[in-house]
Amino acid sequence: MARYYLTCAIDYANGEPHAGHAFEKVGADVIARYRRSLGDDVRFAIGMDEHGQGIAEEAARRGSDPQAFVDEMANVWGGVWRRLGISNDDFIRTTEARHSRAVVAIIERMREAGDLYTDRYAGYYCVRCERFRKENELADGRCPLHPKREITWTEEENYFFRLSRYRDPLLQHLETHPEFVQPASRRNEILRLLEGGLDDISASRSRLPWGIPFPGAQDHTVYVWMDALTNYLSTTGFPEDGYEDWWPAHLHVIGKDITRFHCVIWPAMLLSAGVELPRTVWAHGFVSVAGGKISKDAGSELNLDELNDRHGKDAFRFFLMREAPWDGDRNFSSAAELLERFDRRYNAELANDLGNLVSRTAAMVHKYREGRALPGGETVLDEARVSSLRAYHDRMEAFLLHEGIEAILGLVRRANAFVDHEEPWKLAKEGESAADRLDSALGALVRCLRSVAAMLGPFMPDKAAELWQRMGGSEGPPTYAEAAAAPVAAGLQAGEAASAATPIDVRKGPSLFPRYDPDP
């Protein structure tokens, strides 16, 4: 069984999660579930970044002890992810002992490699960015990203990491591994950044107690980004034996705003420490409202739990993946527009197209064949089904999740047209003479819905499982193998997909996606 380790960026524990965070978690979860549906042994890790001055200050502001504060935040965030159906196998927190052990280990390896040295640093320090800014980087004497914060002149003796030394190796790695940074637009940005040269960066902070003590200099703490990045390694058990069962990671899912940390600093740290590099860093775009990240402004109208409850969590997951491209951005002009599109998509695509297809199929199988769909012969719908499976598989392997959904919906539309074209109700009236044709049509529809369930599983786990079971599937999530989709996944001939079908007992049930009628 192939192993597959993927991660999300860990979240900074100084505030509440919003729809933008959900976009990343759901996308990564879709990939995790997709890999599982293919039979991979998946490890999916998410977590919290709990160190740094920003946390210490927020805790103080709330009159709380930092540890108590991050404990509370971990509960809040973890709860949200549970309600969204995020199937993470681990939840790493940077205040855990297993994490600081890994951080200390990697720092020590970097030191042994001769990549750490001490120097005096002076500059303006932005607490929110957790980084120094040069004078010419300031706007009106403040950090351009956080203009509301005072920025303070700071001088300190720091440890530095010889990042500059890794410019050429990194460039070479990106050249020889084009899949390392994706999508390609992000890779180009990193290439250009590297071509411009790299400065060494500080690896420690003094007078900042809320962090991991720097090995060999207990009055310093490890630079928060180096601390945070190492989480990907610490969930594998690094540096203990056996961590290589999961490392290198196949995929780091991150936001496009932190590519430099994941595509430059992190791999440089790993190169320095003599640890293998992750295979791919995927930088997704943002879901935004009125041009800004979804946050406090839109937050009142776009509360995550309310969005989750509006049409059910699976519908919300579907909406996020359907509406926003996984390789780009999606801006809504207002919170109202977002909700309107959510409602429309829900009614048009889930209730009308898919939900109705499920009920009309189940109803016909019961009305004309007492609930049992016979295999019948292959139809044009089987051809459409196989090509959808192919397209879906292609798109999902390329991490184009929104296009994967499109492949599913295309098949659903096709199936509805197929019903109207075949007119099974007429075939039923014709009796014996049309019996074969009726069986073929109903069989094709049931096979189609089984494949839809398999493809939909990563996006809408509960609804897909329900659909799967109604269409004669066994307990548990649908898989490629069982959904007559295995030949496609395995690259075999298309025709074999349908021939595996045997009589299928179909169950009727309440509407899978009841139409939403907003205050008639």
Place this chain on the structure above:
RNA sequence: GGCAGGGUAGCUCAGCCUGGUAGAGCAAGGGACUCAUAAGCCCUAGGUCGCGGGUUCAAAUCCCGCCCCUGCCA
């Protein structure tokens, strides 16, 4: 300021690489049907393809300039 991507039907976008009748989905209007969640199916879009030049028999599609938006870096 440098680099990258983008500006196409009311909305969200595809097409542009490999020039030659402008497409899809949603929303809207009409029709035939009845298995179904009054859902589905079929028909209906006359949009200066950001602006101005150029190349060509022919440009949304290639070249040049400009305007606007977004991102990365300064």
